[in-house]
Amino acid sequence: MDTEKRSCSVFCEAFSKDTKLLPMDKYVDDAFYDIAYSWLDTIGGSNCLIVKNEQDMEVVRERNPVWHQSITSAGGKTIVLFPLEFKNELLGFIWAINFSDDKVSTIKEALELTTFIIASELYNDRMLEHFRYMSYTDSLTKLPNRFASTDRIAELIRREERFAAVSIDLNHFKNINDTLGLQAGNRVLIEIAKRWKALAESVHPGSSECITRLNGDEFLLIVWGYEDEEALRSAILRYADALADHLTIDGYDLYVTASFGYAEYPIDAASADAVISHANLAMNEIKKANSSDHILRFSPDILKNERTLEIEKIIRKALKHETIYFNLQPQFDMEHKLRGFEALARMKDQNGNFVSPGEFIPVAEKVGLIDKVDSMVFQKATAFFSKLLQQTGLDLTLSLNASVRHVMKKNFIDEIRNLLANNAIAPEQLELEITESILLDSADKALQCLNTLRDMGVKLAIDDFGTGYSSLSYLNKIPAHLLKIDKSFIDKINANESSKQYVAAMISMGHIMGFDVISEGVEEPEQLEALRSIGCDFIQGYIWGRPLSAEDAEKLVLSTL
Numbered sequence: 001m002d003t004e005k006r007s008c009s010v011f012c013e014a015f016s017k018d019t020k021l022l023p024m025d026k027y028v029d030d031a032f033y034d035i036a037y038s039w040l041d042t043i044g045g046s047n048c049l050i051v052k053n054e055q056d057m058e059v060v061r062e063r064n065p066v067w068h069q070s071i072t073s074a075g076g077k078t079i080v081l082f083p084l085e086f087k088n089e090l091l092g093f094i095w096a097i098n099f100s101d102d103k104v105s106t107i108k109e110a111l112e113l114t115t116f117i118i119a120s121e122l123y124n125d126r127m128l129e130h131f132r133y134m135s136y137t138d139s140l141t142k143l144p145n146r147f148a149s150t151d152r153i154a155e156l157i158r159r160e161e162r163f164a165a166v167s168i169d170l171n172h173f174k175n176i177n178d179t180l181g182l183q184a185g186n187r188v189l190i191e192i193a194k195r196w197k198a199l200a201e202s203v204h205p206g207s208s209e210c211i212t213r214l215n216g217d218e219f220l221l222i223v224w225g226y227e228d229e230e231a232l233r234s235a236i237l238r239y240a241d242a243l244a245d246h247l248t249i250d251g252y253d254l255y256v257t258a259s260f261g262y263a264e265y266p267i268d269a270a271s272a273d274a275v276i277s278h279a280n281l282a283m284n285e286i287k288k289a290n291s292s293d294h295i296l297r298f299s300p301d302i303l304k305n306e307r308t309l310e311i312e313k314i315i316r317k318a319l320k321h322e323t324i325y326f327n328l329q330p331q332f333d334m335e336h337k338l339r340g341f342e343a344l345a346r347m348k349d350q351n352g353n354f355v356s357p358g359e360f361i362p363v364a365e366k367v368g369l370i371d372k373v374d375s376m377v378f379q380k381a382t383a384f385f386s387k388l389l390q391q392t393g394l395d396l397t398l399s400l401n402a403s404v405r406h407v408m409k410k411n412f413i414d415e416i417r418n419l420l421a422n423n424a425i426a427p428e429q430l431e432l433e434i435t436e437s438i439l440l441d442s443a444d445k446a447l448q449c450l451n452t453l454r455d456m457g458v459k460l461a462i463d464d465f466g467t468g469y470s471s472l473s474y475l476n477k478i479p480a481h482l483l484k485i486d487k488s489f490i491d492k493i494n495a496n497e498s499s500k501q502y503v504a505a506m507i508s509m510g511h512i513m514g515f516d517v518i519s520e521g522v523e524e525p526e527q528l529e530a531l532r533s534i535g536c537d538f539i540q541g542y543i544w545g546r547p548l549s550a551e552d553a554e555k556l557v558l559s560t561l
Contacts (some may be wrong), residue, residue: 051079138213140186141193149212149220153272156224157265163224164232165275166262167283168239170217171294176254184249188256189217191249195242196221207235220276221260236260236295259287263298281306311363314349319369323348324376326384328553330545331399331518333538334531338560340397342433342540343381344547345373371406378419382430384550386423392557399431399461404438408445413452420456427457433484435463439477447477454479461518465506475513483510487521490541493530504534511535 051057057077061068071079136148144152156163170192177185196211196219207226213219221239226232240260246253261283269275278298285305286296318324328341347355364370378400385398406412420427432453438446450460461482462475485506492499503519510517519531522541531539548556 053078138193141190141213143193143197143219144210144212146212146214146220149210149214149222150272152210152212152222153265153275156222157272161224162265162267163222164226164236164262164264165279166221166223166236166239166260167276167279168219168221169259169283169287171257171259171287173217173256176256180250180252184252187249188247188254189213191247192243192256196239199238199242204238206231209235211239219258220279223262232262232264233295236262240294257294259283260295261286261298262295268298278303307359308363308366311355311360312367312369314347314355315360315364315367315369315373317350318347319372319376322376324373324380326377326381327547327549328381329540329547330553330556331397331538331540332544334536336544338394338396338557339538340399340429340431341385341553342399343377343401345377345401365403365405368405370403371409374401374403374406375415377401378415382419382423382425385429386425388554388557389425389429391554392561394557394560395429396557397429397431397459398425399433401463402432402434404435404446407432407434407438407449412449413456416453416458417456420458428459431459431461431482433461433463434478434480436465436475436478443477450479462515465510475515481515483515483517485517485519485536487541490519490521490527490531494526500530500534503531507535 051060057068057072060071060079136144136151138145153163153165170188173185173188176188193211193213200209200211200221207223209224210222211219212222221236223232223235226235240258243256243258246255248254261279261281263269263275263278263282265272265275269278281302282296282298285302286294289296325346326343327346328343330341331339333339345357345361347357347360349355361370361373364373381398381400385396389396402412409415416430416432419425420430434450438450453460459482460478460480461484462478462480463484464486465483483506485503489499489503489506493503494500507517516537518538518540519536520540522528522531522539522543524543527541528539528543545556
């Protein structure tokens, strides 16, 4: 056993990287074929080297005295050396040394199968490693790619470690591609990747980093192991500073900058997807700002701004394809007799998901699209209501919400006239809901429009009464016939006696000024009874009717006949 251990040790020392072994036939000239048995039937047509007697050993001595000395000093007499080769690639060698002359054939037979198995496994391992490298490496820059960044983040989350995702986008990179061509743009990406990779791999106090390329000129930096916000920003700043020196591409000196947006886990986001998404939102925000500061941390306000943009896109698409629709919420008198309906704007996104009016109406107002939303609801609702009236002959009212922007348009009066004429609706069966804020700007123009509508016979209702700018002077000026008490007051009507008396005072004031009063958002029997007791005229709410589709509204009307 000691002799065998010694022989293996000596042989391994001799079988070093620089040792010139006695090779197989594809690597040597014909002079050595006499000591090699051809192994054409094995993997890749390779062959083995067999040193079976003293004559063969002498050839070994002549060609490789170091190896010969190592073997003979260990007492070796016969050697079988097989190449580990698969698909024409030499992976290594496997050998056996024997100390008796008669075992060489047995060793050869055993090693044939062993070599095949080992070579196959080595090849498979090498291929798997190659595939893994390709899967996790960006082919252009050789940086880790999106999959690598996902794995890194998953590992940090698994370890419950605080980290930051930094979304990076090169500024004006498209100009480089357009001016110098895609190949020049690729060289810019490669050079920047080299600088950033060197930074990530360098040893510096304060943090650990991994820079990855996601797509195009988009990169993701992952930073962990930092102590505080200052250390994190310092780490990010190093990557911004790495772009300070110009790049020379095709003889042109280029100065490239980048925008950096970052979010921390778990402070700013509770999942891998969210932390990357929030970092990207911050990056887009700082990029749009065109600020001298190119680094921005995510904040919830950015999310609100981004959602606003998303909702605006949905509204514009819905207007373009005329997919904004309406629901009808019934209104009743206090004896449960149907008064009419309020038409409510409704919208879905491109995936068919319902978008809350509490979300899209404020956005439509903010971006100046509310008048277009109004008009689409006006057209669709009046067309339906006209058919309903013709079918039933009932005296019902259709209430439409008119935004300040819509009412102040030059053609608003003409639009209402056309709606009435085209749909054969009597003016007194159309009611427009407005808010008191209409008089805050251009009061004279607004009053002129409202008085014209009154003269046409169209009814006016003051919506959300009590929530904004309510005053006797405003109410005296608006030629309305109906006050709508906001749901927020109805919700509290039974909270205490003062809340109930407050609503009672609003109803009394409305009656004194000649208005009918309708209460919105009535949901509970106790609320209904309280409103009856203080003289409310009409109610609207879930207790007697939720917003209905046109078909269900029609069924409701027909059920009253």
